[in-house]
Amino acid sequence: MSTFRPILGNAARKDQFFPRPKIRKAILDALELNQNILISSPRRVGKTSVILDLVDSPDVRFYSVYLNTEGIDSGEKFFQQILSNIFDIDNLDQFGNFGKEAVSFFKSWGERVAAIKIAGSGIDLRQADKPSYYDQLKQFLTEAKLGEKQIVLLLDEFPVTLENILKKEGKDAAAFFLNQNRELRQTPSFQHKIRFVYTGSVGLLNVAKRLDATDRVNDLMEVKVGPLNAEEAERFIELLFHFRLKRMPSDKEVQSILKIIGVFFPYYFQLLIKEMADLADAGQKEDLVNKAFQNLVANGNIHLQHYKSRLRKIFDSKQQGFVTRLLLRIKTTGGLQRQQILNLAEGEGLRDELDDILDTLFHDGYLAEVQDKIGFYSIILENWWK
Amino acid sequence: MASNILLYNPDQKTKADIIQEFVIRHQEFESIYSTLQSSDLNHPPQHFLIQGQRGMGKTTLLLRLKYAIEDDSSLSSWLLPVKFSEEQYHISRLEDLWESIAEMLETQFDGFKDLQSTINQWENENDFEERAAETLVKALKNNRKRVLVMIDNLGDLFEKFGDHETHRLRQVLLSHSQIQLMSASAYVLEHTFQYNKAFYEFFQIVQLKPITREQSIALMRVLGEKFSKKNEVEIFLKTQAAKMEVLRRFTGGVPRTMALLFGIFMDHQSGSTFESLQLLLDEVNSLYKHRMDELKPQQQKIMDTLAKAWEPISTKQILEQSKLYRADVKSNQISAQLKSMEDNQLIESIDGPGKNKTYRIRERFFNIWYLMRYGKNYHKEGVQWLVKFLEEWCEGKVSNKAGLIADKILNKDNSPKNEQRVKTYGYEPFLESETSTGLGFSEPEKTYQKEINERLEYFEKTNQLAEMLALAEKMLEVQSETSFQEGVQSILFILLRNGQFHFLYNQFKKPELNLMKYARPYWYVLMWFMKTEYPGEFEKVGSEIKETVDEIIMEIQETMDSKPSESR
Structure with missing residues (x-):
């Protein structure tokens, strides 16, 4: 390999x-x-x-x-x-x-x-x-x-x-x-x-x-097709380091990358380590992982804002209020199970609409359901969300 | 001097010129080029999208890559770069793209004889596009080649194609390794970040960022060499680097603008920063005026309002300040215009907390041009003061004044007072130095300013914070009356360093102090420190001052960290 x-x-x-x-x-x-x-x-x-x-x-x-x-x-x-x-x-x-x-x-x-x-x-x-x-x-x-x-x-x-x-x-x-x-x-x-x-x-x-x-x-x-498991993710990080940075990652780097990525979609490892390599090329030596991640969030500002303002276009005001609270809750908890979300929807009188709301959020790339837990699809979006 | 025609049309430059003048996008070039070198025909290619606003060097980078491939015998044996001109008026459907690629292959490379006529024989068929793509791919396969399609304005193409054809394009790219895209766009394409679009996260994106101070110096040097002004450039860089640095920040680090400035700097060596700015505005006048003239009357009015506001404002504020309500225009009509202007990349929106959305002109230098051309006197003064502010700030930065002064003071006088001053300020803008560009202070004013600072520092050291605020308040008032504003920076700096955010907020809200005019960047520095209380405000900072604001925040944080505990 x-x-x-x-x-x-x-x-x-x-x-x-x-x-x-x-x-x-x-x-x-x-x-x-x-x-x-x-x-x-x-x-x-x-x-x-x-x-x-x-x-x-x-x-x-x-x-x-x-x-x-x-x-x-x-x-x-x-x-x-x-x-x-x-x-x-x-x-x-x-x-x-x-x-x-x-x-x-x-x-x-x-x-x-x-x-x-x-x-x-x-x-x-x-x-x-x-x-x-x-x-x-x-x-x-x-x-x-x-x-x-x-x-x-x-x-x-x-x-x-x-x-x-x-x-x-x-x-x-x-x-x-x-x-x-x-x-x-x-x-x-x-x-x-x-x-x-x-x-x-x-x-x-x-x-x-x-x-x-x-x-x-x-x-x-x-x-x-789910995300990588922890073992696969570590191996993937090593291979990406070898290719992009021409060295092995330290344990600390591996752990902080795993922590940042959260749900191990291969694409985000690629994006992050590519950014690290670009920073290293530009002479950056310290704290590459965090700096690279900050850059990804900063570079994405325009499209991240787009995701936020889009909610207004796709949901009516009642649904929008619910979705706004739901996304913040998901961000703070790191993910919710379907029944927990149903409970929240019931509380806001949106039980019948919940399936459609979730489908839309999946379909438009806000959320993803992985291993029975619903979380943000993109770690960059999750980190930026406010 | 650099011909403006060539500045706006890198396609017209010679290969030798492109290669010789290529000094600022090395890292981006290396990153793309090494990927090309490590690829082969047996694996799917990496598709690229180079993003950067107008003048950032997208076309030049594409051309540089094209020439590098041509000069690389092992790469050019199988990778064939074809570069489309910046405007692709003749391409409105996907089949047009295939035909154009075929034409370039046939005319520029061996092995593609009759490719166009082979394709054209199907032109009356319903599935002409599919047949054209198939024929093109087959010809490339038979020749064992890959075509590298270089397209400048990918966004225009996607707009013309629509959803179905972009999906079809993706289908072809995913199914065949013979076609590789090396594209560019002046704005962030929705197609690349909208989850339900075909090209969602499909490209490796290469972001062309504003050039740094070091890169702008390199650019000046290479232009100096090209126009036989090597010595003049060196003298200029030695004596007037601050002027260049202020204008680099003001114009958003756009290399094309820096190249325009080169001519101005060389022709008007002794001109002040502000004079150079005015000459630059003359240079861009017809381009910007044309942009304004092309707008519909209501959009012109909105642009006028946004430009004069300078800060981002809401739909409601636009309606009020433009007085469009007098013509019975409603806010939903303004919203529709704003949407169209945002789609056309003229303006951008900033999301605030809740539903608070505000708007500003996207290209910040365009905003400055408008203020200087069509603004009232106080608008122009605002620009003038910002130039002065940046001059003062950059003077410390570019001439490494901080270091010089620190040496001077520490060598001559090792008293703790001076040591502390250097530590806390990083530099002292009101001390004399050989590198001063002459801000025009008289001796008594400098002494006066020193005294204020020393007294403020004394109160700070002895923890008499209430006294410090009283003095600062008084001084800000006095300064607004005497129009001696340069000292404002130091006062604001000390107040921020001591965490007196609410006090400072109140000062900014006093119209008579005009702090927004004299110390605009400090408002955003303050908003950064108060982001919990005023969420979304810091995000409104314009790119013309962002770098400076970040530097001030960093310096304040550093001095906060290094402040001796007794002064806390």
Whole structure:
């Protein structure tokens, strides 16, 4: 792991990735049990990196096909992309676990799908003559002989796609799209050939709720990508120090970083230690940890203020009063359990609205629920909050 | 002298000039460049966003990086930098971006022949954008290259794209390692900090901060060399460093403004700080005037009110002070204008406790320009006094007067009294020294001021605090009548050091003392010490005085810590 070289913001791959063996195992175990999965977690926890690890270090049983779908706004494009990624030769070569017969089968299908795309671009061809990619995918799955192996579709940012379709084509189209997905998952003859792993920071269940379509996603098994544990966090700090500061951290530094970060989302370790390295480059020697953290809070002033003033836009005055008190209470206690928050909401006559209020606070990046405790999503926001 | 056209358009400078003049953003350059050097084609790239207000050096940094890559044979063998011009009027949709990148690749590098026409064959298709991106990525893959897309105003692009296309852009960047963004923005983009936006915390952000005193000196030296004024610059730095330091603070440490000042300093060596400021205002006049002229009449009125208030004010105060209520304008209409002006980066809001939101002009030097051009006499006097205040403060700082005087006094006179004075003040602005820029005090005034300070210190030492306050109160009154204000700083300093915050607060509230005019930074120093009583007030400090305010707070804290116990 001495070659570890972190990356900020973008998905981390290969030796940029800090391994999360427990989460990987949870995903693989669920797949082994023929489950389809929904990976949910707040943003910046590393969902994309975790699923890309299944592409870069493939498990022999599963052919992993990654597709980020956030720019897709129609069912047709969605299924077209799935097909073209399944037949992506580079990805197939990297997997290297299919027999010759399977590979040539994939290749001929790849050409077939590419031909549809080219034919579909002719101006004389009527749309109705163009085969649907959804049907093609079903056809492919019907014909495919994959032996013991299964295709695992890793569909990143799926709820955004659903929102896009909802916005562009309306509620019925979005519900229909969920239906198509469910049908693929539930067709018995496909079940030993393909598995679906959806990820999303925006809650899929919330969008489905708005569409009155929770029954179309209730077969998914939820796997949560949580923060690092203390042991992982310490190792992560060491690796980041090695890369950024070219030295090992002292025990005191490790302890004060752990204390500052509180909930161990990898992103914040990265941000803090990058800032420490910048300070060190500028000649700063003493108290790097605290100074770096102060800088992060100071640099964030504009957007932190934005978070505060935004509350006025998203809540009515009664809710706003409650949320303001709630956030301060969470800051002073370091986190509350759901039932404690329910108790507070009851006291202010907001019991029925609480779920929506919390969903909004999760969705907009104020709060996150980690290990049954609801706390600030960002330590920087928490520290600044007043 | 430095051509203003080139100052505003670094893109037009030659490669040699960019490299030679690159003296102030070394750390940022090294940090980005080392990341590029340690990357390769097999891993996803680090995307960057350089943030800094206009004139901070974003374009120059981008160009410097571009040239460094071009000159680095191992990097340039696979990393192809393409730099967009500052304004991208021709790009309004994502496909335009792909087409433009393709055009630059085809015209600037080998291996991309016919890329544009390959892309253009799909232009009538519904999925033209996807096909364009796919073709571009494929061409890069086949050539085993990565394109480094350098975009100056990323915010403009995001605004044009809207939510769906920004998600689509992120999709492409996350799915393919062949495209890397090296972008810049003059303001903090909502897209980077709003949780539900595509590019939330996606970039490594490089913040271009105001340049420091040392960096401004380095900049003067390199400009001196470029314009064959090396000796003049050295003399200037030796004799008039305080002038430069005051104007650096006043103008927010913007390198482009410092380069403008270089011309002024060289052409008007003997001019006072205030005269240099006026010449600088002439230089920026047409640019700022154009900005004002572009506003709608109601927005102009709001800008006028905010500029004249100088301090942040609320919507209600804006309505009252602008007298817009006479035209039957309601506060919700003002709020709508403020929102639009805030979105356009003209103004900024400061959150106070509860619902107290206040506003001020974002670019502080623009505010000063407005006061000096369109303010009444007392507005201009306010600016003038602030210049004097900073001169006095920086005089101690830049010429290391504190050290000089400390040596002088301690060597000549080791009496505990003098030692204590040096300890407590750090420096004594009213003593004569060779480096004085001549604040114009007469001998009797200096002696008079010394006496006041000594008497205040005597009361302080002997713990006669009530007497000290009585004397300070009297002295502040006398000084407001005699228009001899320079001594105010020392009095305020002693009072703060003794924790007499409420007393000082009351003095600031006396209109006849005009302390806001003579000692504006001290108001914020006071608000820092009283932040529990007046939450949100310190946060209103403008960037033109922030650095000075921080220094004063630090010095007061240091003297509080080092004060001998008998004087507590």
